Amino acid sequence: MTGVFHFMAGSLGLILAICKLGICRHPVNAWLLIVGLILGAPPGLGIAAESRFGVLVFSKTTGFRHDSIPHGIAALAALGTEHGFAVDSTEDAARFTDATLARYRVVVFLSTTGDILDAGQKAAMERYFKSGGGFVGIHSASDTEYQWPWYGRLVGAYFASHPAIQRATVHIADAKHPSTKGLPETWVRTDEWYNFRSNPRGAVHVLATLDEATYSGGAMGTDHPIAWCQEIDGGRSWYTAMGHTTESYAEPLFRLHLLGGIESVANATSGCIADSERSR
Numbered sequence: 001m002t003g004v005f006h007f008m009a010g011s012l013g014l015i016l017a018i019c020k021l022g023i024c025r026h027p028v029n030a031w032l033l034i035v036g037l038i039l040g041a042p043p044g045l046g047i048a049a050e051s052r053f054g055v056l057v058f059s060k061t062t063g064f065r066h067d068s069i070p071h072g073i074a075a076l077a078a079l080g081t082e083h084g085f086a087v088d089s090t091e092d093a094a095r096f097t098d099a100t101l102a103r104y105r106v107v108v109f110l111s112t113t114g115d116i117l118d119a120g121q122k123a124a125m126e127r128y129f130k131s132g133g134g135f136v137g138i139h140s141a142s143d144t145e146y147q148w149p150w151y152g153r154l155v156g157a158y159f160a161s162h163p164a165i166q167r168a169t170v171h172i173a174d175a176k177h178p179s180t181k182g183l184p185e186t187w188v189r190t191d192e193w194y195n196f197r198s199n200p201r202g203a204v205h206v207l208a209t210l211d212e213a214t215y216s217g218g219a220m221g222t223d224h225p226i227a228w229c230q231e232i233d234g235g236r237s238w239y240t241a242m243g244h245t246t247e248s249y250a251e252p253l254f255r256l257h258l259l260g261g262i263e264s265v266a267n268a269t270s271g272c273i274a275d276s277e278r279s280r
């Protein structure tokens with residue numbers, strides 16, 4: 001009992017000390033603080049944590065369907081819980097209206113394939129992005145909507161082909177961007193490695209490249225961008241070609257990569273700045 005008493009007394013002291021900072025002016029804050037301390041969690045963490053922003057994960061497919069989609073949704077939802085953003089997932093293209101999209105800071109195309117939006121839904125997506133929206137494309141987001149030129153520019157490049165799943169080396173080109181700053185400069189991992197119809201360099205800011213000497217079946221040559229970002233049309237776009245396999249979504253470093261991508265396009269300052277512009 002003495003231990004419990006000391007814990008309670010200690011907690012009370014801590015609450016009073018924190019309250020002096022003005023946090024307890026609102027009674028709800030005081031209650032959250034007390035409940036948090038009793039449960040042993042640091043104040044403000046994991047208890048009624050307010051979401052900083054909303055993310056809509058869209059994974060509709062009309063072509064190839066990746067088994068990893070549910071794993072991707074679960075990973076993004078977990079990242080949202082851990083880092084304070086709300087994640088909704090859907091395969092219903094009817095959600096692409098001005099009113100619905102306005103609720104989200106980021107729209108994620110998670111391994112989408114084929115033609116997935118009608119003309120009105122495409123127009124809503126364009127308006128959403130041009131009014132300051134964020135877009136994240138994962139893996140076969142580049143194998144999507146080949147006949148929609150605006151989308152082609154948004155995602156950066158269209159998928160062309162891929163060899164069998166194998167291990168390869170990714171070189172981080174920009175170690176300061178939120179999606180690459182925690183990654184090893186030479187990142188060795190297993191995935192399905194995409195070749196693209198065109199090299200997006202010049203139109204986008206390349207964050208990472210694939211070393212074709214480290215696997216077989218690369219067709220882009222010595223410059224093979226594999227993740228990139230861009231600020232266009234008033235919005236922010238980020239794309240990674242990685243994320244074919246189910247295992248990818250359990251990799252701490254790949255999750256870090258995705259988290260940074262989402263966080264970067266959710267913010268007005270995305271960190272998507274070419275190295276040559278950093279010193280300005």
Ligand SMILES: [Zn+2]
Nearest residue numbers: 066140192244
């Ligand atoms: Zn794939």
